[in-house]
Amino acid sequence: FFGKIVGTVDSVFDKPPPFRILLQCPSSELSHVVANGTTLKEVEEHWILLEEELLPILETFETEEEASEFVFAKVESFRCNEDADGDLAEKEGDSEATRLKQASIRFRRIFKMPEDERLVNYYSCTHWRGKIPRQGWLYLSVNHIAFYSFMMGKEDLILLRWTDITKLEKSSGVVSDSVTVHAKGKEKGKEYSFAFLRNVDEVYVFMEQLTKIAMNKLLSGDDAASTADPFAVPKSPSQRISLKRDLDIRARSESYRSIFGLPNEERLDGYCDCTLWTPFAKAHILGTLHCSPNYLCFASKIKRMCNVIIPMREIAVVEKVASSDVLPNALHITIKSKATLLFASLQDRDLLCSKISDFLSQTPPIETKPFFGWKSDESRKALRDLFSDPGEEVGFRESVKENLWDIHFSEYGRGICMYRTSSFRDLILKGIPGSLRREIWMLTSGAINELATHPCYYDNLVAESRPTVGVSDEIERDLHRSLPEHPAFQSDIGIDALRRVLTAYATRNPTIGYCQAMNIVCSVLLVYCSEEEAFWLLVAICERLLPDYYNTRVTGALIDQGVFEDLTRQHQSELFEHLQDLGVISMITLSWFLTLFLSVMPYTSAVHIIDFFFLDGAKALFQIALTVLDANKAELLKVEDDGEAMSILGQYLGRVTNRDASKSALVSTPPALAVAHYQDPNSTAITSIDISDLVQLSDRQYGFISVEIVDNYRNTRRLTVVQTLEESTQRTVVRNLMDDSRFSKDEITSLYKYFQEAHRQSQLWKHSRASSSPRPTSVPLVNKGQTTTIDLQHFAQLFVQLTPWGKSDLAADLAKRAFKVLV
Numbered sequence: 001f002f003g004k005i006v007g008t009v010d011s012v013f014d015k016p017p018p019f020r021i022l023l024q025c026p027s028s029e030l031s032h033v034v035a036n037g038t039t040l041k042e043v044e045e046h047w048i049l050l051e052e053e054l055l056p057i058l059e060t061f062e063t064e065e066e067a068s069e070f071v072f073a074k075v076e077s078f079r080c081n082e083d084a085d086g087d088l089a090e091k092e093g094d095s096e097a098t099r100l101k102q103a104s105i106r107f108r109r110i111f112k113m114p115e116d117e118r119l120v121n122y123y124s125c126t127h128w129r130g131k132i133p134r135q136g137w138l139y140l141s142v143n144h145i146a147f148y149s150f151m152m153g154k155e156d157l158i159l160l161r162w163t164d165i166t167k168l169e170k171s172s173g174v175v176s177d178s179v180t181v182h183a184k185g186k187e188k189g190k191e192y193s194f195a196f197l198r199n200v201d202e203v204y205v206f207m208e209q210l211t212k213i214a215m216n217k218l219l220s221g222d223d224a225a226s227t228a229d230p231f232a233v234p235k236s237p238s239q240r241i242s243l244k245r246d247l248d249i250r251a252r253s254e255s256y257r258s259i260f261g262l263p264n265e266e267r268l269d270g271y272c273d274c275t276l277w278t279p280f281a282k283a284h285i286l287g288t289l290h291c292s293p294n295y296l297c298f299a300s301k302i303k304r305m306c307n308v309i310i311p312m313r314e315i316a317v318v319e320k321v322a323s324s325d326v327l328p329n330a331l332h333i334t335i336k337s338k339a340t341l342l343f344a345s346l347q348d349r350d351l352l353c354s355k356i357s358d359f360l361s362q363t364p365p366i367e368t369k370p371f372f373g374w375k376s377d378e379s380r381k382a383l384r385d386l387f388s389d390p391g392e393e394v395g396f397r398e399s400v401k402e403n404l405w406d407i408h409f410s411e412y413g414r415g416i417c418m419y420r421t422s423s424f425r426d427l428i429l430k431g432i433p434g435s436l437r438r439e440i441w442m443l444t445s446g447a448i449n450e451l452a453t454h455p456c457y458y459d460n461l462v463a464e465s466r467p468t469v470g471v472s473d474e475i476e477r478d479l480h481r482s483l484p485e486h487p488a489f490q491s492d493i494g495i496d497a498l499r500r501v502l503t504a505y506a507t508r509n510p511t512i513g514y515c516q517a518m519n520i521v522c523s524v525l526l527v528y529c530s531e532e533e534a535f536w537l538l539v540a541i542c543e544r545l546l547p548d549y550y551n552t553r554v555t556g557a558l559i560d561q562g563v564f565e566d567l568t569r570q571h572q573s574e575l576f577e578h579l580q581d582l583g584v585i586s587m588i589t590l591s592w593f594l595t596l597f598l599s600v601m602p603y604t605s606a607v608h609i610i611d612f613f614f615l616d617g618a619k620a621l622f623q624i625a626l627t628v629l630d631a632n633k634a635e636l637l638k639v640e641d642d643g644e645a646m647s648i649l650g651q652y653l654g655r656v657t658n659r660d661a662s663k664s665a666l667v668s669t670p671p672a673l674a675v676a677h678y679q680d681p682n683s684t685a686i687t688s689i690d691i692s693d694l695v696q697l698s699d700r701q702y703g704f705i706s707v708e709i710v711d712n713y714r715n716t717r718r719l720t721v722v723q724t725l726e727e728s729t730q731r732t733v734v735r736n737l738m739d740d741s742r743f744s745k746d747e748i749t750s751l752y753k754y755f756q757e758a759h760r761q762s763q764l765w766k767h768s769r770a771s772s773s774p775r776p777t778s779v780p781l782v783n784k785g786q787t788t789t790i791d792l793q794h795f796a797q798l799f800v801q802l803t804p805w806g807k808s809d810l811a812a813d814l815a816k817r818a819f820k821v822l823v
């Protein structure tokens with residue numbers, strides 16, 4: 001009984017390191033801890049070091065006091081040298097580092113994990129098994145979530161991979177908050193509830209981040225950490241960093257890139273509060289200055305009041321300003337366009353100047369031309385400059401818009417370093433004039449940064465592009481279906497330009513290659529931009545703004561389809577229930593989102609949505625879609641079948657026009673709308689809807705939908721979509737094997753699961769093992785009518801899982817011999 005009590009106490013409380021080396025002088029009863037360790041081997045290594053470095057010298061001292069002082073000084077020297085090599089203690093403090101190290105050893109011992117399985121953090125919590133609470137420890141590692149409890153002789157042990165998680169839920173209670181984890185099970189799945197007295201928000205954020213990383217690896221077919229994985233065990237001690245801190249940095253960097261539209265590689269270095277002098281308002285605006293290797297970015301505390309992006313490549317001079325009561329700790333930055341920016345109230349100005357100096361020294365010199373100076377450059381011409389489109393005739397309204405933009409530029413600046421205020425946003429929502437669209441698109445999407453930092457990249461891709469036969473055939477098949485109503489795509493000039501951009505992107509990103517709908521989006525980009533600009537805009541869309549939308553399984557679009565369902569359920573519950581029964585929501589969103597509404601309304605109208613999309617990202621698409629449903633709510637609630645609902649929506653979108661375009665442009669209708677107009681010949685007589693009014697209405701009604709809200713829904717939906725795709729893959733494999741195998745369906749399913757389990761387990765930590773043969777990126781699929789073989793590595797995994805001999809010490813040798821016999 002006493003042993004059970006001790007075991008329970010050890011399980012519940014966080015114990016200090018069990019091994020210590022003490023220093024005690026003969027004349028004193030006090031003892032001092034010189035070293036400690038979580039294992040006997042570790043403390044023995046400390047003792048050997050002390051024997052070699054201290055004991056021979058101690059005999060030379062005459063008094064105990066001198067000997068003690070020497071020992072303390074020497075031990076402190078050892079510790080400082082160890083910290084200088086990059087020990088974790090340097091980063092987070094000795095006590096926290098020691099506790100995490102001890103918890104890591106305990107985690108690997110209890111759950112039999114290899115050294116490569118790195119622990120992110122651990123938390124004291126209560127696991128509810130039915131109505132019985134079990135107090136213990138929750139461990140979050142790179143690949144697993146685990147729980148261990150030992151209460152009065154009974155162990156409670158849970159081990160789940162992040163790739164098996166199907167849902168995460170956070171709830172608040174009277175006494176404590178809890179997180180519920182849903183995981184795949186043999187039947188309907190399992191759920192585990194963990195209650196926390198504190199840190200529940202931190203735990204939930206880490207869980208979301210780790211599941212997101214795991215699901216992204218699963219989607220890319222990479223269950224193991226690759227050589228570039230930030231979670232891989234560092235080879236050098238100086239590279240070590242707490243995974244908890246690393247996840248926090250990753251989250252902050254992701255938010256930073258999203259707010260300012262920066263490249264995916266940019267990593268936030270630090271930030272501080274300050275003020276920015278705004279000439280247009282004649283006032284100092286309070287905000288936050290963010291610093292990263294290639295950018296300085298300012299965001300006001302009041303949302304959308306003022307943002308500024310300053311690339312390091314644009315900085316000419318950085319000067320400290322003498323401090324005063326009006327301008328304490330000020331910094332004056334002059335950019336290459338001769339414009340100046342004044343920051344003040346910087347808490348650590350010297351450190352910031354040092355960082356900027358270091359980053360500027362690493363920034364290569366880049367010569368860039370402003371967009372407004374490219375009109376005479378033949379290589380920068382867009383298709384609209386070469387072909388006269390009746391729908392693009394500049395009328396009175398376009399002239400007024402251009403004048404308004406000229407006034408804005410004169411007041412707020414022009415180019416990448418301009419002041420981005422609420423008036424900038426208002427002008428975009430009203431519609432960008434065609435002559436300025438390329439410039440504003442490049443600025444708001446962030447594509448201007450890749451264009452500036454990758455000179456000649458596109459030309460080299462075009463020269464070297466060799467897409468696969470399948471990709472090339474798909475591109476050729478869709479070229480003449482891309483915006484056929486525009487004169488540019490009725491000639492070889494437009495078709496050739498479109499072909500070059502699509503093949504260049506397929507060469508850049510072979511994982512995506514080419515996906516239908518990319519041709520429609522790219523063709524409109526080419527109307528307003530040069531080939532190189534259209535290419536970088538396409539990169540921004542496919543890799544930052546709409547990630548995973550255009551891969552082979554359109555995963556991102558499926559995730560956002562679920563997000564749109566969640567938003568509709570929350571904000572239009574009655575309509576959602578009705579449309580869900582008809583199955584309409586899942587039918588409309590894929591075509592709307594994949595083509596940015598270009599396939600369902602005239603392109604002269606849809607480009608206004610693209611204006612909005614480059615400004616706000618994917619949330620703009622959700623706002624437009626919700627506004628369209630809201631405008632047709634009364635009619636949609638009356639329909640009885642999905643065809644009628646689709647007809648109503650098609651007719652509405654077909655009536656969305658651009659009052660700034662000429663009449664001839666309004667007549668052009670995408671092929672997708674032909675069915676709706678054919679079904680109801682009188683639909684053209686109904687009052688039209690102006691696209692500018694629709695965009696502004698969507699911002700007023702649903703502008704509160706933030707990027708954070710969308711990301712939270714995406715994190716939830718990603719789990720469901722990925723697991724659904726995995727189940728679909730399993731069904732496909734089993735179905736293809738049925739006719740060519742003597743196994744039953746259940747047996748094949750069991751074999752698939754066994755092999756998948758063994759394969760994933762073997763890949764979790766394989767990045768640290770040397771291997772001469774390339775690692776397969778996914779579970780091999782078997783196609784009907786084809787013979788598929790497996791190598792020794794995969795046979796050994798099946799051997800271990802399926803045979804009783806696989807559990808023995810001779811499993812590897814037995815598997816090799818059995819493989820030779822079968823071969």
